[in-house]
Amino acid sequence: MTKSATPATPDQTNYAAVHTDIVALLEAARRAAARSVNALMATSYWEIGRRIVEFEQGGKDRAEYGQALLKRLSADLSGRFGRGFSERNLEQMRLFYLAWPPEHISQTASAKLAAARISQTASGELALSTISESLTRKSFDLSALAQAFPLPWSAYVRLLSVRNEAARQFYETEALRCGWSVRQLDRQINSQFYERIALSRNKAALLKKAERAEPHDLMTPEEAIKDPFVLEFLNLKDEYSESDLEDALIQHLADFLLELGDDFAFVGRQRRLRLDDSWFRIDLLFFHRRLKCLLVIDLKVGKFSHADAGQMHLYLNYAREHWMQPGENPPVGLILCAEKGAAEAHYALEGLANKVLAAEYQTVLPDEKLLAEELEKTRRELETRRIGRGDATEGEA
Template sequence: MSKQALPASPDLAGYTAVHGDIVALLEEARRAAARSVNALMTASYWEIGRRIVELEQGGKDRAEYGQALLKRLSADLSQRFGRGFSERNLEQMRLFYLAWTPAQISQTASAKSTPARISQTASGERALRAISETPSRHSIDITALAQAFPLPWSAYVRLLSVKNTAARRFYETEALRCGWSVRQLDRQVNSQFYERIALSHNKAAMLEKAETAQPGDAITPEQALKDPFVLEFLQLKDEYSESDLEDALIQHLADFLLELGDDFAFVGRQRRLRLDDSWFRVDLLFFHRRLRCLLVIDLKIGKFSHADAGQMHLYLNYAREHWMKPGENPPVGLVLCTSKGANEARYALDGLPNKVMAAEYQTVLPDAQLLEAELERSRRELEARRVGRGGDVGVGE
């Protein structure tokens, strides 16, 4: 029997061109998907804000009625749709509508002297018609309305924190003109760019410089879709790590603690918390049955620093206020730092009511040296496995 001829290798130049085209196509499609999700989410939140304002205006005592309305809506929507509809979030939707009224959006969209938020196309006209509809009596075209909001929801949340209306409009205009990412917008607001340019004698040069992104400003489509606001909107599971090694270490650590006995009950991984408009993630959250308290665990790929201790105390204060249930003891924090040749485990016990309780916790919780040894063993095992597989790290094996 004759051997079947192997297929000829593709022409290298032709293959490179096709491969490049496909990569560009997929990257653009993913960016478009992220923009589409964000636009629909933003339009939905604007519409929710409008309906809250309209219903609120029917209350006899507006302030009292509005607070009661948000509280009830928060409870009902959270039960039906999960996270993302806290009273604070609903209040931001309300403020979003009040800051971007239909008249302001329509006026900006039709103005020739400023960058149009809505393109002068059929889709733009549909957006303006959608805005002019009365939501209490008509079914809103959310897809058309989404054309009115080219920035992601995270950007509008950041803009809402700018109390000066003129400054807010300036930042919005520049974000659209320069194509700022949310990180760029945040950096410019934090640097008081509006105030600095008002005092500058060379405004054109400053505006031109602001168009240039800095390292770290870019946001990939994956990062855009993993935005906590997007995950809440889509009701997707939030698990995120900076690297495969960190992800694998977190999983190994969780398995190790569960193997120590039945005192540890797993509560969550990559637990998200929000402070003002900043998001944080707690790597692991356990409940210790004998101590009757939460154990907040944060893993750092690197050496221990004072900033790590400060962040852990921030987590503990949040957990004490929002996660601790009646009858439980105050939560305990555990910071685990790992780097080549140096591992460290530190408990944060400062929030406990007395030294006796702190001493009791130290006798029940795993010894720091035991945790450090486990970190070292796991890190070496995972790095060896990654080298053996050409860079990939297996998780949960």
């Protein structure tokens, strides 16, 4: 009886080398994919802005004409392509084109390509030529023009909020030179880096310091793809959590509320909302049929703080203005804290129309103690399951 051949084990040193090489390749590919999506998105929005501006120029009263155009476009594009085409977003695309007009792009294209490390050889000259051609006509060759917009769309949105044109150009140049992430750009603008540079006696040292990124400035390719603007552009769902534990708790909580009876109707999960240029994420949104109101649920894996209560009231104000339908009662908020040893639940009932309504909400909604106990029980089960999987894996190794 012949012995079955044992599979050959790859040499550890050679395997480590090929594994490292493949990891680097995939990470580079993911970064390139994220940059490509962002560049095409910025280019598309610039082209939309160009068409809006050119259409406005044919109107007798540009202000009224333009506003009517944005309103109609918003309704039609949202119906066809989903999110991302609110009147505010379309207005930002219009402003994007006005702030980065064709002549501005033509004058600075070579500098931007150099900052983005595209060599000024024959291929670089060809890229500049292609960009120039795309600027002179309404071209659908977006990939050529995309080279003129090396920053992600969220960076251009942040730059649009800088009213001083010289400051805006400075931040754009430094973002390209230093390879700033959107978080880094936001931090530098908030710290008034442009004004500090103007007042500094040692500008070179300050500019050198700005090249260094802080730990929370860095963004992975996954985070870049999860950017709300990217998700809107690709019309993808943005249901994701920051941890496996949070994701499992949210899912279990949704199932638990639905099991309490048919009063709870599921509306959405990880619902994003945008205020000015900041994004927020509501974990769960239900509608309570008997109370005729929305229930906004926010889960906190960490310790509860007063900022969480303020954020919930922001959500409720937004829901009352944008999501509440005629004949419904004001929405109510539920904050759940899942920190180990300190699980708790609290309803945000302030601001309701009257005390009778608040009392009715308190009576009909699930007991806070029951929710806290269920949350604590679920968290323990999930942690035990996770530890069990870890032990099993170690035993197999």
